[in-house]
Amino acid sequence: MSVTTLRPAPKHQRRSHAPPASATTPSPGLPARTPLHHAAAGLRLSGHWPELLCDLALLGDLRLELATTRVRLLDRVSLAGLRVDGPFASLHGTDQSLRLLLARCHALSAAPARDALLLEDDLGRPLLRLRPDAGRDARLWRLVMGGILGNAERVVPLQQTPPALAPLASHPLAALQALCADDPDAPGFADTAELTGQLALDPGRLRHAAAAAVAVDPALIPCALRALCEELLPIAITTGSDALALRRRAAFHAYDYALGRARLSGDATRFELDVAAIDSAWVVGSDAGATGGRQLRLYDADSRALAVIAAAPASAACRSDAAVAPCGGEPRFWRSLMNALTS
Known part of the structure; x- marks a missing residue:
């Protein structure tokens, strides 16, 4: 019978609190954006999220990068089969599954060379990066990017406005719990x-x-x-x-x-x-x-x-x-x- 023993190395000393934001080294890859940049950049209004996500599903396999200051994940993903239920999108598979909260997504933005598409929040901070997988036809990528963004740098999908006095069942946590099968x-x-x-x-x-x-x-x-x-x-x-x-x-x-x-x-x-x-x-x-x-x-x-x-x-x-x-x-x-x- 095998026994696994773990001993911490001296260099892995515990720190009870994460370092302050100013001292944290930013994760490589995703470009930093500021609210000023976000407000000044050219943008246009577009359709709702389901239409835009259906366009992305045409691209087949994509390279995905999810990056915060503390966690970073690079992976391959296909958005074919993505299901949208109001402010919630989900994709289920044995090896990969995701849940996307569309109410927290504000805009789609193009990287400077249009070789990547960024999903941003309302302050212009990137939440997710998608780029074509290696070996894929670049013409299809350019066609879909042109259809989504047109000549603008950023597209803001239209969102449904909830009523002023929304019932408790429509609270974000309640809606999330109901939609998580x-x-x-x-x-x-x-x-x-x-x-x-x-x-x-x-x-x-x-x-x-x-x-x-x-x-x-x-x-x-x-x-x-x-x-x-x-x-x-x-x-x-x-x-x-x-x-x-x-x-x-x-x-x-x-x-x-x-x-x-x-x-x-x-x-x-x-x-x-x-x-x-x-x-x-x-x-x-x-x-x-x-x-x-x-x-x-x-x-x-x-x-x-x-x-x-x-x-x-x-x-x-x-x-x-x-x-x-x-x-x-x-x-x-x-x-x-x-x-x-x-x-």
């Missing part, structure tokens, strides 16, 4: 709300909703991430920004730690995490009757979720030296790793 392969209501900053960590609620919730030392998280890469264990990472929660299932084969950031690389996916931003970490047991096994949940000092990590369910029973023993959905290495974190 119980799909085990997609981010659920709690994950989406915590990753987009609408719901703060409550340890009491966490323990009540799960079979068990155990706080673990955040200094051990880099060691755990490195062990997952060395084992090539398929995992599901759920992360997000103010308007998006994205779940990706992949196996990561390379680990790197530099300038306080842990980087995991796979064949088509790269995940990057600011280790100093982790204020608390939890190993959370699955709900009664669930088969997904335990989760590793990471939160910042503002009680906002940074990432939720889980193992892909085991497809066969785990073998020990003595006999075949079922694992309850947890691969053997993941079970040893979670036991090591909580011991």
Whole structure:
């Protein structure tokens, strides 16, 4: 029987609070925009979000970049099959699922060379970047970009204005909970709300909703991430920004730690995490009757979720030296790793 032991390296010392915004190194890739730039740039009004998202679905595979100062994810995505329900868009798949909060999305903006499309909030801050996948026909990209943006740099979709006295059922959290179906392969209501900053960590609620919730030392998280890469264990990472929660299932084969950031690389996916931003970490047991096994949940000092990590369910029973023993959905290495974190 294998036993996994984790010891934090001296360079991974815990810091109880994330560094101030002025001292945080911005994530590379997404250009910085200011409210002044946003207001001054040429823009035009367009149709509603469903029409624009249908145009993007014509492009097939795209390169997606989700970047905040604390979390960065680069991946490949196809928006074909994206479903829009009012201010909410969702895409479900076994290996990749996303939930997009359109009420928090203000505009679509072109990169200077029109080689990328940015999804922005109302202050002009980029939430998401999409660009054509390598080897794709650039003519189709230019055609769709021209249809969406025309000659403007930015397009602002029309949005429905809610009534002044909206009923409680139309509150953003209530609407989000109603639209989040119980799909085990997609981010659920709690994950989406915590990753987009609408719901703060409550340890009491966490323990009540799960079979068990155990706080673990955040200094051990880099060691755990490195062990997952060395084992090539398929995992599901759920992360997000103010308007998006994205779940990706992949196996990561390379680990790197530099300038306080842990980087995991796979064949088509790269995940990057600011280790100093982790204020608390939890190993959370699955709900009664669930088969997904335990989760590793990471939160910042503002009680906002940074990432939720889980193992892909085991497809066969785990073998020990003595006999075949079922694992309850947890691969053997993941079970040893979670036991090591909580011991």
